[in-house]
Amino acid sequence: MRVSKIGKSLSRLYVQVLIGIIAGVLVGHFYPDIGSQLKPLGDLFIKLIRMLLAPIIFASVVVGIARMNDLHEAGRVGVKAVLYFEVASTIALAVGLVIVNLIRPGSGMNIDPAQIDSSTVATYTHAAQEHGLLEFFMSIVPNSIVGAFANGEILPIIFFSVLLAISLARLGPRATPFVDMLDMFLQGMFGVVRIVMYVAPIGAFGGMAFTIAKYGIGTLASYGQLMLCLYLTSILFVALVLGLIMRMCGLSLWKYLRYIRDEIFITLGTASTEAVLPQMLIKMEELGCSRPVVGMVLPTGYTFNADGTAIYLTMASLFIAQAMNIHLSIWDQLQLLGVMLLTSKGSAGVTGAGFVALAGTLATVHKIPVSGLVLLVGVVRFLNEARAVTNLIGNGVATIVVARWEGALDMNCARSMLNHSNTGIDALQLNDESTSGQAPCKDAVIQPHTH
Structure with missing residues (x-):
């Protein structure tokens, strides 16, 4: 019995x-020579997923909007989504x-900006200059x-997909017939995802x-306070802010986290x-959205x-300022916050987006030297x-909030899916059992939006 339980868990x-x-x-700690050569394994998996992103996003958006009874619904969903995004990012x-002002992780480092070699971050600072808000x-x-x-550019694909969906x-x-064909194609792509x-x-x-x-566990000890x-x-943001939001939606945050545990790991x-x-x-649709x-x-x-990314930007920016003994007034920090609301979007789709957004923020505010990014190079992977x-x-x-808001x-x-995930039902097993690619509770009726 115990062996069967272990086997079920390992599956x-x-x-x-x-x-x-x-x-x-x-392996990375005890055999660093071997570990340093294993990067292609992670890169190959991400490459496999990126191979699927463009067609899946395209088909999802086109099929979803094309089957709406009212095009005003699409505009309404978009406005609600953007409104929620901005509020959530500002809170973060x-x-x-x-x-970061309470813990002050960078205090006591006493870094002299004049002694920093910024050549290691030149790529990111150059990318930040080329990816401003207008760009x-x-x-x-x-x-x-x-x-x-071909390049897997998410926003342009979404833009084109929305226009095509409206036309259809x-x-x-x-x-x-064309929309049905796209829907069948989408289910086929989800099958590839499962593989x-x-x-x-x-x-x-x-x-x-x-x-x-590459970076060693010792790096974690050196930057332990920033990491912590x-x-x-x-954790506080997820537990308190997102937890409260989920409670307002009538769902449990903990059960939701268990539901997406595969994706989290x-x-x-x-x-x-x-x-x-x-x-x-797949999972958000199976959840009932x-x-x-x-x-x-x-x-x-x-x-x-x-x-x-919003939390990362504030932490990293003020960490660099504290390490260099640069005093920022409340007004300076509020100005920094306002810039971050823009730069966090302006770097979307750029390699190393978080670092590029940080470089763009520092370059815009002119209060903290961009060269201070060097202080984060060794630990940025763990922060990411x-x-x-x-x-x-x-x-x-x-997604849950906008779906709930929209009715x-x-x-x-x-609730059924979240309760099932609590008892150990695996998402991949659910997907394999669903021949249509839709949720196991797909026969339930979603209440329409009421004005």
């Missing part, structure tokens, strides 16, 4: 990913600002839709082994939320609703893990 994806993470830490920035809005419209798909919706019944997710433990193992081998500050703030191991976007699209809301809110939230996991949780909550969340289905 669950989140357990396998957790084992991969632990094994990666051990404010929480980070308060805690961000210009990048939403692709030069070529084929190029956007206006065609009425004539567009139904790819079986190699997630290997990706998490390779990513963690490389990180520990960021992780503590992220994969994100922790790879430090990438992109690695779980396709699976999150309507497909149009999921297709619009979740991919867009990856750009506009970066709660973890907390940032990515918080972003992942926050975007799932955002497009089946509460009976949501």
Whole structure:
């Protein structure tokens, strides 16, 4: 009996990913020469997922909007999503600002800015200069839709998908065969996702082994206070702010976290939320959120609703200022907060987005030397893990909030799924049992929005 229970536990994806993470830490620490060569394993897994992102996002958005009875509904969902994104990001920035001022992780380092060699961060500072707010809005419209798909550019793909979906919706019944074909294509892509997710433990193992081998556990001790500050703030934000929001939606945060535990561990191991976007699209729909809301809110939230990035920006900026003994008044910090609301969006889609956003923030405010980014180079990978996991949780909550607000969340289905996840039902098993790619409680009726 005990052997069968152990075997059942080991068959669950989140357990396998957790084992991969632990094994990666051990290999990276005790065999750094081997660990430093395992980066391709993590990169290959993320590459497999990125291969699927463009077609899945395209089909999800087009099918969802094209099947809406009222195009005004799409606009309403978009406005509500953006409103929630901005409120949540502002709260995250404010929480980070308060805690970093209380703990002051950079105090006592007494770094002289004149002695810093900024050549190691030149790539990020150059990228920040090229990706300002104007460039961000210009990048939403692709030069070529084929190029956007080839490069996996999420925002241009969403932009094109929305326009195509609106056009198809206006065609009425004539567009139904094409939309049905896209829907079948989407279910096929989700099937590919289920196959790819079986190699997630290997990706998490390779990513963690490389990180520990390159930067060492000693780096964690050197920056322990900053790490503690960021992780503590992220946990408090998730538990208190997102927990309160979930309670207002009538759902349990803890059960929701258990429901997406596979995705949390994969994100922790790879430090990438992109690695779980396709699976999150499946899970949010299975949870009872309507497909149009999921297709619009979740991919867009990856750009506009970066709660973890917001916390990371405040922590990192003030850590550098404190390390260099730079005093920032309340007004300076509020100005910094306002700039971060913009730069956190302006770096979307750029490699090393968090670091680029931080570079853009410091370059805009002119109070903290951009060269101070050097202080974070050795620990940025560990900071990215907390940032990515918080972003992942926050975007799932955002999808639930907008669906609930819109009257497009089946509460009976949501509670049933969350309760089932509490008893150990694995998401991959649920997906394999569903031949249509829809939720196990798909027959439940979602209450329409009432004005």
